[in-house]
Amino acid sequence: MIPYTDLREALEKGFIDRNYHSKTTYLPELLVNSKKDKTKVLTTIIRELHNCDEFIFSVAFLTKSGVATLMNTFAELEEKGIKGKILVSQYQNFTQPEALRTLLNFKNIELKIVVDGNFHAKGYLFKKNEYYNLIIGSSNLTAQALTSNKEWNLKVSAIENSKLIEETLKEIIYEHENAFIVDEAFINSYEFIYNKQKELLRDNNISFEESLRIQPNKMQIEALANLKSLRESNKNKALLISATATGKTFLSAFWC
Numbered sequence: 001m002i003p004y005t006d007l008r009e010a011l012e013k014g015f016i017d018r019n020y021h022s023k024t025t026y027l028p029e030l031l032v033n034s035k036k037d038k039t040k041v042l043t044t045i046i047r048e049l050h051n052c053d054e055f056i057f058s059v060a061f062l063t064k065s066g067v068a069t070l071m072n073t074f075a076e077l078e079e080k081g082i083k084g085k086i087l088v089s090q091y092q093n094f095t096q097p098e099a100l101r102t103l104l105n106f107k108n109i110e111l112k113i114v115v116d117g118n119f120h121a122k123g124y125l126f127k128k129n130e131y132y133n134l135i136i137g138s139s140n141l142t143a144q145a146l147t148s149n150k151e152w153n154l155k156v157s158a159i160e161n162s163k164l165i166e167e168t169l170k171e172i173i174y175e176h177e178n179a180f181i182v183d184e185a186f187i188n189s190y191e192f193i194y195n196k197q198k199e200l201l202r203d204n205n206i207s208f209e210e211s212l213r214i215q216p217n218k219m220q221i222e223a224l225a226n227l228k229s230l231r232e233s234n235k236n237k238a239l240l241i242s243a244t245a246t247g248k249t250f251l252s253a254f255w256c
Helices: 004-015 041-051 064-080 097-103 143-147 163-177 184-203 218-232 248-255
Strands: 029-031 054-059 083-089 109-114 122-128 131-137 153-159
Touching (some): 004 153, 029 041, 041 131, 064 097, 097 109, 097 184, 122 163, 153 163, 218 248
Parallel strands (some): 054 083
Antiparallel strands (some): 029 153, 131 153
């Protein structure tokens, strides 16, 4: 039975009048990790997984620690035949190959990855009968994002034929159709790229967070200007000669 009355009362309390009486089941919530209040985003996600008929995660970053927080829950869902889809991203090569490999062990989870563009979504969708619970905000599928980082996520409930769910499912379907299926062959290929990036950052004593803020140095700025000039002159070839450790690899990345 569709809980129209309960949903309307929850919307009234959540968005109009906090003093309005309603059940908590469909009440909109701000989900945060707070030591003071002893709350974690992870707690709500686990509860939703235990109560859903199917689930869809769409996150940019996936780590081993993130998978570890949900391993037991995923195993229980596999035993119960609850299926799910997880879409992650190769954006900035942050997603860990071993985390992908671990998720492949769950036969009830369809795993895909976006390899192009700056896919940076963070959403968790849970279907129960004819309604959905949607968590959307800043938390990726990492242990820190789900348990300790300062994160803001909004949880809302909606009926299957609502505008919100229609648009959410439309976006999910589009992204899934244009993503790559993750299998062992893909992971092996991606692992090579991932490890090369780690080596580069380590050799240059750069953390991943610092790498996101890298700007061209003096040599690279001049070279990029020359490359731009060549392209504007309809030239399709160029040769760069520069000393070791001046930044040719990063220059290539800046130009791409």
